[in-house]
Amino acid sequence: EAGVVQSPRYKIIEKKQPVAFWCNPISGHNTLYWYLQNLGQGPELLIRYENEEAVDDSQLPKDRFSAERLKGVDSTLKIQPAELGDSAVYLCASSSYINNSPLHFGNGTRLTVT
């Protein structure tokens, strides 16, 4: 089966600029996650979707971050405006259901804010 696809792979922007990341989950996976990973740290959850519904966005900095998952398939994560501290790897993952199904991760987008 095709894995989780993310784009772009790398992104370099100046602070205060907007940026968007795209994710296509594994076909049939209704749960989609966006994680942020800093160097030497584990992934930190930003938002979790069950189909189109954001069921956990408690860790999403809503003043500058937004996400959407139209039609319950692809998802987009946006940052506007970006800050220097947003430099990190943004990982998308999907699973077939939440309870004990492992997450399948995409290769991530490495964001550098200058």
Add this chain to the structure above:
Amino acid sequence: GQNIDQPTEMTATEGAIVQINCTYQTSGFNGLFWYQQHAGEAPTFLSYNVLDGLEEKGRFSSFLSRSKGYSYLLLKELQMKDSASYLCAVNGDYKLSFGAGTTVTVRA
């Protein structure tokens, strides 16, 4: 919230055995996962434990003690390709949280 602790780094020799410990505190425990992450790549699933005991999968085994809030990942017959970060992740109240990861370096 959840508190997950694992060692930062471990080094072992090719062919040897390494045990990576993970301790956790959480409410509503609903399973523990181990993931492997090579530098610059995505985490990949290794194992899942929800009941006490040992789960064996080839050269990798994972153990869980729910009463002690403790798990370990055992890597046997180490190979150079096993050099990676190993992430302990706990599902508590249906929210999956990751530890900071243990970087394992395998030396010839």
